[in-house]
Amino acid sequence: MVSVDQILSITLACIVLIVVPGPSVMFIVGRALSYGRASALSTVAGNSLGVYTVAVLVACGVGLVLRESEAFLSALRIAGALVLIWLGYKAIRERKAIGPGLAGAGGTRDLALAARQGYWVGLTNPKALIVFAVILPQFVHPEAGHLTAQMLLLAIVPVAVGLCTDIVWALAATRARNWLSGSRRRNEAVGAVGGTLVMGLGVAMLVSNKA
Structure with a gap:
């Protein structure tokens, strides 16, 4: 069974890795x-589920096979980059539809x-694959029991750490948005900044993949 020492060790390792902003954080802030x-909070929830899906794939052995495929990793980065570019463009295009004072609003369909x-x-975040396929297995001990069960249980730790830090980023960015968006013009500018941030991240991922 998973021990307290395993949980504490993976928690410390995850804090060091996850607090550094990656694609998911930048997307959530945007x-x-x-x-x-x-x-933003709905995005956080969906992202966490996507990240845990990566953990499940790795625990089932699929991720370990895919990790060895350079072509797959490249395709994963490109897919994630294209998604970010499209969503950033969409945010810029729709910025005029987001009026001031609507920071907490959103219909069920939109959420x-x-x-x-x-x-x-979350599913296409290369950082998640690194955490679960490279880092997490180092904390799995054969003598502690079923390896897949250990992986699935220990994977909850980085997901939980990421969930907490993502919520903090989301709330901090929302507070900044509320402070800046006192008028429609400023609100549109903030929306454009958020979309540009997401698009820029996608472009950076594409460029780094070609390098």
């Missing part, structure tokens, strides 16, 4: 600036869409 708190987009970003 969503918060463009659409507000409710959308579900945000969650789905967050799920895809």
Whole structure:
């Protein structure tokens, strides 16, 4: 069974790795600036589910095979980059539809869409594959029991750490948005900044993949 020492060790390792902003954090901040708190938190929830899906794939052995495929990793980075570019462009295009004072607003359909987009970003985040396929196995001990069960249980730790830090980023970005968006013009500018941030991240991922 998973021990307390295993949990503490993986927690410390995850804090060091996850607190450094990656694609998911930048996307969540961009969503918060463009659409507000409710959308950002829905994105956080979807992203966490997408990240845990990566953990499940790795625990089942699929991720370990895919990790050895350079072509797959390259395709994963490109897919994630293209998704970010499209979502950033969409946020810029729709910025005029987001009026001031709507930071916490959002219909059920919009929030579900945000969650789905967050799920895809989490699923295609190369950082998640590194955490679960490279880092996490180092904390799995054969003598502690079923290896797949250990992986699935220990994977909850980085997902939980990421969930907490993502929520902090989302709320902080929302607070900045509320402070800046006192007028429609400023609100549109903030939305454009959020979309540009997401698009820029996607472009950076594409460039780094070609390098």
